[in-house]
Amino acid sequence: MLTRKVKGRISFIVLLVILLSISIFFIINSLKENMLYFFTPTEVKQKEDIEFGKSIRIGGMVKKNSITTNSNEIKFVITDFKNEIIVTYSGSVPNLFLEEKGVVAEGSLRDKKFFVARRILAKHDENYMPPEIKKVLDNNAK
């Protein structure tokens, strides 16, 4: 026979395990749904199973003389010096959004050459380069 104390302890542990697994399940599940993948224009071109319309991030440099503006939107080209993607965006841009500077755009692809951004990411420091882009540029330089 189990004493009341042991029973209490067993039910406590069982409850703990159940709570723990439920929390982990929710966290992993939410993680799966809300991950944003990061691609460079070259990766977009090479990747075959890319989903259009799904939220992703695109990073690279803003191509020289590519920014055009009208009253509704901004259009520019993100390049990794091998491939390019045209980006349209309506909204405020961070203060370091400039031609020939690093940029990360969040949004979705219409097709492999055309990207609709919902957010342009702000970086505080003018010398700062997102690590992803630095890596890409280093690779391309080789």
Added chain:
Amino acid sequence: MLSNIGIIFLILTLALSISLIYYSFINLNKDKKIVDKNIYYLSLYQTTFCILSFFVLLLGFIFSDFSLINVFENSHTNKPFFYKITGTWGSHEGSLLLWINILVIFSYLFLIYNKNKDISFRFYTIIFQNFLIIGFLIFLLINSNPFSIIIPEPKEGLGLNPILQDPALAIHPPLLYVGFVGSSIYFSAAMASLVSGFKGKPFATSIKPWILISWSFQTLGIIVGSIWAYYELGWGGFWFWDPVENASLMPWFVMTALMHSVIVLEKRNSIYSWVIILCLLTFTLSVTGTFLVRSGVLNSVHTFANDPSRGIYILMFLSIMIFSALIIFFKNYKKENYNFHSQSKETYILVNNWFMFFFLTSVLIGTLYPLFLEVLTDTKISVGPPFYNTLIIPLTVIFLLLMAIGPNTSWIKGSYKNLLFATVALVLSIILNFMIYNFFGKYSFLSNLIIISSIFLIIHSIYDCIKMFQKSIKYDPSRIISHFGFGLLVFFIGINHNYSIEKDFNLRVGEIKNFQNYSINFISLEKEDRKNYTAIVGNFSIFDKKNSLSENLKPEIRIYDNPETLTYEAAIRTKIYSDKYITMSNISRSDFYNIKFQEKPFMIWIWISAVLISVGGVIRIFKREVLT
């Protein structure tokens, strides 16, 4: 000159740390009844020298002594005096010196404020705390010396990053550091308690004030940081789930759990081991946060000057810390009996801890998972606000309800008595929620739940407050204020989130934009030369058709020379019921300016209620001093 003096002070501090450890060990073996006067003197000298070294750096900044690399890199003769002072802790090296100062000061204060406590416990606390001090001092001297010199001496400094030249960000690091580093003292105390066998209620009372101090400061630090993000970053938001913000939030969760659990240890002499684990975890997470932020492994929108070698040192130090903590914990671990009744305050506090750990795990996974994935598979991902929102918001609903009920349950065994009141409060909150829903605009089901549960907590807190004034016994004002503040905070965030108006558009000077109830006129653009930057000031007139109210707002683009940087300064008109927020940015030097207009209801109340949370903690600190 200053460099040598500063380094001498630091080395004196280091030497005193070593002698403190040595004397403490000797005294431990002698089995004395009182702490030797020499220990007090040593600790006092150590504090003095450490503070002096900080003053030396401060002088270097005030008098712009560019022979110090740190001053050269972060200061400029043109910089306003106030930011010369705050520049002292603006850089990595300076802030690490501040960190060590807090370690040392807390060590001394702990020593003098625990005079009636067990003597070996006090000696061991000094020993462990000084090991931490030595660890960070060596790091400072080897890797991040603020007193390194540059030859030849430059004529002019590079200047402080303009985005840091801001009053909120000037006081943000010291506040946050008192929280982060304040947790070191109960880390050391927990280790000392394990080794010396000094536990139970007296242990709880000796660490409780320090937990409250660090918790209150941490809370304030986080608030000031988000206020800064709100007006300086120009996105209009105040919390972005950015890795750097998460790094400050993670220790806060554990601190909050600890603050509640230590009461159980104090009142019921139970869950000792759990309290110890929390003590150890808080400081570990603080150092982990520093590691993540300073080493540059995280890709964050906030950038600090990064250096991988720093990361390696902090990581090594962290591993030694965790490893020794684990060894000491398991070596001295004794089995405890827990007799909890399912309906008691203890159980509710454990439930609170479960929530805190759920929040902690979510944030920890969200912050670290991208790192692991990149190392393992070379896939780059980021985890954004939706991840945190889907995890944290639904649980907050239950959390808020329990937060109202828990404190009104008695210790040991006692059910929640006021079921009638709870029902009335619940019905009242549902009615209030639907009034808001119907009169001011619709929102999602989840928002309904959040608002209902937050009103439920608010009503409960007000009710407790009334009861407190009637009986004026047993009720604890600091708890009521903090819980009330939290209820208000969630309520106002919910309202703010659902009723914010946001519009982005591009305008040229002289053009007018009409949308919804607003008409925004871009009247003019002026250029002004200020102290250390040039400002381009836009003049906007905002006409609110609904209230036929016209307001002028002047956002700025600031061009700093040293270092050459652009910043956008939001123009914010704060009113008691809402903020109007406008930022302006130029798009690649064309005629068009990108305008972001926002109307954010009850912003000021979000800050007020957040401050209330930490006020509760502060009240508790002083209340304790009156009692003892």
